[in-house]
Amino acid sequence: MNSPFTSYKDTIQAGDLVLIWISRDNIKPITITPNENFNTRYGIFPHNDIIGKPYGSQIATKTSNNKFGFIHILQPTPELWTLSLPHRTQIVYTFDASYILGRLDCGPTTRVLEAGTGSASLSHSFARSVGKLFTYEFHQVRYEQALQEFKEHGLIATNEKNVNNSTNSSRVVITHRDVCKNGFQINPLEDTTSLNEQSLPSLNLNADCVFLDLPAPWEAIHHLDAPGVLNNHEQVNICCFSPCIEQVDKTIEALEKYGWTDIEMVEIQGKQFESRRQMVRKLDDALERLRDLKRRKQEGAERRKRLNEKLASNGIATTSTSTSTKEIDVEKRPY
Amino acid sequence: MNSPFTSYKDTIQAGDLVLIWISRDNIKPITITPNENFNTRYGIFPHNDIIGKPYGSQIATKTSNNKFGFIHILQPTPELWTLSLPHRTQIVYTFDASYILGRLDCGPTTRVLEAGTGSASLSHSFARSVGKLFTYEFHQVRYEQALQEFKEHGLIATNEKNVNNSTNSSRVVITHRDVCKNGFQINPLEDTTSLNEQSLPSLNLNADCVFLDLPAPWEAIHHLDAPGVLNNHEQVNICCFSPCIEQVDKTIEALEKYGWTDIEMVEIQGKQFESRRQMVRKLDDALERLRDLKRRKQEGAERRKRLNEKLASNGIATTSTSTSTKEIDVEKRPY
């Protein structure tokens, strides 16, 4: 099974995992299934109308009130997948994810350790861009959800035989584990992992880089020194991801203690802009409006004067203001 | 003596402290003195040419090579004064200064405690906008420099009699003091302060707000509880200004210990933009250049072909490309 995250596809087929783009805030993952329907408040979309169309197609439907509803069918990517996740879960967003991949020097032969898996948003970025991802999750339910998701996404082969054969194996290995307590070494005979190869007594992870997104990363750092965990033949990079500065401080302490050097603390500040066109409002138009008002007032005053002088007059001149508009492109950050 | 920082002036007079604006990075404070000259590499400017001109005047001079040099004469403001300070000193810049004044709710009747005075950049903002500033500096040389500066700037009256008479007294009182060790209470009989009134045994500061820019502000906070220091009849705001997060943490600890509430930690991020016009480079012009190249090549190829066929030909058609330019306004942050 090819993963939609690690190879390109041109035509939508039955069984494909696709992302339905309804709006920026509403992107739904579904598996294309013959004779099923995708229902939105903008209309009903039969899967059969989607099968055979090229990826990226806009699918339109007539709604009951004779208007059009439409959706777009996209092939999943880690970035679109991240957008589709509900905001309530803790997500490593693309601003951070891309910087992390860059600083960890990720390429197609890289072997990555990640703990914990969490919402698996970053795992998908790793899975797309590296050779092998070993990810750890200590929360039982989240582990099972992520395992299921990796399988559905073709990132874990369901009939795998040999994990160390790079051409023919899963991109991702997930282990149910508290790495702070039990470290990173994997023993497929004992551990709850996605590995099917039960005959391996233990596995050389040989990781080139490490990503820790844990409440207390400093408790996990010394476990990286266990045999077989890191690639001893080259420089290994580590990234620890923490919200609080006190956590960073403790992490720096542990990293220094265990011989990590060139430690840098950074924060990624990502912004997204809305652009819009802003009408140019000319001073002359404003002045003309005021002049118009003044003329009318003066006419009124004069009329009242004339009325006072018993001279009747009914003609009121109305003037119309012509306003011309120009537009300027401006940016607007959404809240 | 009126301070140029607390009242407006229209005409430049002998004895005035003015700022000479040479360029953004070169703003010089001088005192206008008859018969003196102001020398720059752009030319010599006699003070006599400046006296009697309105503030804001551009003063031009002919240089030796028959070009023009010019400067602008500005009345000092705290913001321009801050720009004129050498960058090597630690300065509270206008981005921070204005936010601090706002959060401390400064107005013309506010009484402020400031420690330390430092480069006195923020002191000038306070002096302009509040009723009374008590500022403390523990460094002997910096204290004397600041005292001298406040006198020259008309912020400390040199013949002051009564500091508590608000209409007729100095805007600023500066004290040479380590506030962490000796607190904020002022005893003019013992302290080295700018007060001339030696008969006062002690002074009710009654501060409405406090600004601490100290390496260890947490050592000074308990001294604020001493009698007469803070205004007990209303809410008092405090701002502690620290570069390091560990300092902020210790400060929060001390503030909580001594009963300060609603503590907020913020960082002000100020940016300044350069704007420039960017030429619009059209695709069509690029394509036309390439077409031109291609034509010449093909002509060359055909010519070589004809040459090969022993047909001599010397005519080469040259085409000229007309490029039209449009510009767009862009922003550019300086490094």
Place this chain on the structure above:
Amino acid sequence: MDPSTHITLGQQVLIKLPSNNSKICELKANEVINLGKFGAFKVNDIIGYQLGTTFEIYYEDKDTEEQDPNLISSKDKVVTDAKPKNNHKRERKDKFPKKPAGKVRIIKSSTFKSSLPPSTDEILPNTNSSKNNEQLIDIGSEAQKLSMKDIEELKKQSMSGEAIIAKMVSSHENFHKKTIYSQEKYLKRKKQKFEKFFKVEYLNPGNLLQYLLDKGDILRVLDISWESLEILLNLANIQPTGKYLVCDETGGLIVYAIMERMFKGLNTNGNGDDIAGEIVLVHENEHPNLDLLKYSNFSAEFIEKHVKTLSMLDYLEPPTKLEVESLFVALTEEQISNLKPAKKGAYYRSLKFYERSLENIKLSQSKYDGLIVASTLHLPSLIPRLSANVHGSRPIVCYSQFKEVLLELSHLLYDDTNYLAPSLLETRCRPYQTIRGRLHPLMTMRGGGGYLLWCQKVLPANFDHI
């Protein structure tokens, strides 16, 4: 009493609630202010305390409550935010019965941290509890041994919010298993639900702005941030004696901020007769919009004395004195006293218009100590005309929601020798979570906040004469 420091009758104040919501209230004598689920209190009970005081509402004697004179009768005027949203009016009524006005007492601290029950203070710093998160799948109400009924009972027993929360924490089976982060969230949520305190704050421009922001009304003030507003005041070199030309499309927020910087605390001694400063507001419509000044604590008289308004037309194209005088014939005292009442009224209106017109001419010819503009009009055409009467060496400060608008303006000003060093700038306040042990920059900063252009008006030399 000084309304800039103490809670005063007739004053507009900001009331901050435990939910982090806030409301603006006018403090009218003998009235009751209802804060919905957080209780109700009598205005008279808080008068005279310092602004910035936090009060707790408490109910002393449950048994006498029904007969308590504090109980709101249907005749009492009740200020309330609670609006029935739908048809379930009766249900809503049962859920939030009419709150009797409780007594108030001062509590020292209103920060979340320091009002935590002591029993949880020991739990929170346990940063090693993260491991236990493993066991937590969902913290539902089943883990909470106190039923809603129990809690309601506790509330009726006039237990303080703090005490209820402490009890809930000790009754919560899994509380110690939560990570510090979820512990914190849990406590905060509960606190917002049960605590009955409120804080009364001075309605300074920053608080007013925050209130508008919370209400989603920020576009009304051109999306300006507090930090942009404050830097505007500094860059414009606002002083109590200055005379400022102002164009303010924020409904008066900027005028209010300038007034506070000029006059705060000065307007309480008499009517401020000895204060010279003046704001001249030019507006593009027939009448100025200074709506937000109604929340200020300046009297109408004070505002009238120090804030002059005139239309852009009157400012930029003033009539001649001759024109104004041709439209008015002054009458002698005797002539006036002989007029019929209706005619007399008309005459005074004409007189007022005449005097106003003469004043406008004066304003249009005055020199100014600064130009402050927050307008959506096309700035490259507006600024040069408005800055004509600005003194040399005085600042021009323009605020805009959009940088592009100021970029365009800055190009114009660069090329004009009447302006020195136009600078385009942005200031943003980055808030941090300020709980010790959990300090971090907050991830959700609001967008917007606006931009400023700052320059000095200067007087170019005549190079021909050198």
Place this chain on the structure above:
Amino acid sequence: MDPSTHITLGQQVLIKLPSNNSKICELKANEVINLGKFGAFKVNDIIGYQLGTTFEIYYEDKDTEEQDPNLISSKDKVVTDAKPKNNHKRERKDKFPKKPAGKVRIIKSSTFKSSLPPSTDEILPNTNSSKNNEQLIDIGSEAQKLSMKDIEELKKQSMSGEAIIAKMVSSHENFHKKTIYSQEKYLKRKKQKFEKFFKVEYLNPGNLLQYLLDKGDILRVLDISWESLEILLNLANIQPTGKYLVCDETGGLIVYAIMERMFKGLNTNGNGDDIAGEIVLVHENEHPNLDLLKYSNFSAEFIEKHVKTLSMLDYLEPPTKLEVESLFVALTEEQISNLKPAKKGAYYRSLKFYERSLENIKLSQSKYDGLIVASTLHLPSLIPRLSANVHGSRPIVCYSQFKEVLLELSHLLYDDTNYLAPSLLETRCRPYQTIRGRLHPLMTMRGGGGYLLWCQKVLPANFDHI
């Protein structure tokens, strides 16, 4: 040896110096690399170590130094950054005499903190030393008891930089009186002056970019930041098997970054025959500018195989196959062998041009897995034409130094149903001072870094047929 992990002969590496400066060096066998005041070393001595290793240069035996074979003779080729700036060539020479190549040894840490002499570690955390700052007016050289002559003597005695600094600290009368901040600055300044270590790093795109930034050469790469470059790779969904249409005015930096993401580590086993991925670069001038690829560790053959280039004209207005074939007459093997050498060369050039033209036609008709543009051409006219051949559901990512340019583009794309959800974004990396006890955001962040526009190519439905 894998040049992406180990120091390899012939490789381009980044050498980081204690002064925080860096230089790019090609590692040629038997050569000496001179780091100016930081010493010199022999290339051969560092080959085979891991990239990322920090070396210290040391001189073992002072007495034999003069006869040391490591001493550079005038015939040795010396790579050096030191350029005499003025006429005082002789003085300069005396100050920085030709450095003999020292021996190298690995040192574990190159961070400032951990290489502090132990004696100062006790002083630094003393955050209460601030008071003593009171006594410090100016810390001049008079407080330093070691004279420059003493220091030179120590250096000659082959003392390590660390040891010299420790000695200087213990000889500095006022050191303990400094605030921690000035202590820190002092140590850092001294360290940069006397320590003799260097770090050899893989020249990845980030390091290359930092090098250009340090050199003031950032406009050459359109002012792009590392974080902008990295998010571009993610948004463009770069994969080893993809086929990408690229427009790159950064001299190849973006192409290099894409190649690293696609191929890093794959080019070492043979020539990467089994790798399918391809980058198609369209350029607006006659020839492409991929200058910076010379710093990459991809072989010329590998680059040629995976990076195709053609002009915008060839891409947008390709000749027909007929036209191309009309300009070329194929000869048989026999005919070719009968040609004179000069004619034969001309024929092969024609053949190559012919084959290239045919390939260009193919490239101009291919479908692409993504469009990545970093161009100063007017984007609203460029992007729609370049994106015509991008597959549906594939990303388009444009980088620009200026937001305004992308704003204009985004408006065009909003109104075009071939593009889904154009997003304009900015990413900035905020560095912190990362010394425990003194953590703080760095105040001086560089401006610039650029902006990105991201959208998905889509295929609009034909609403007439529904």
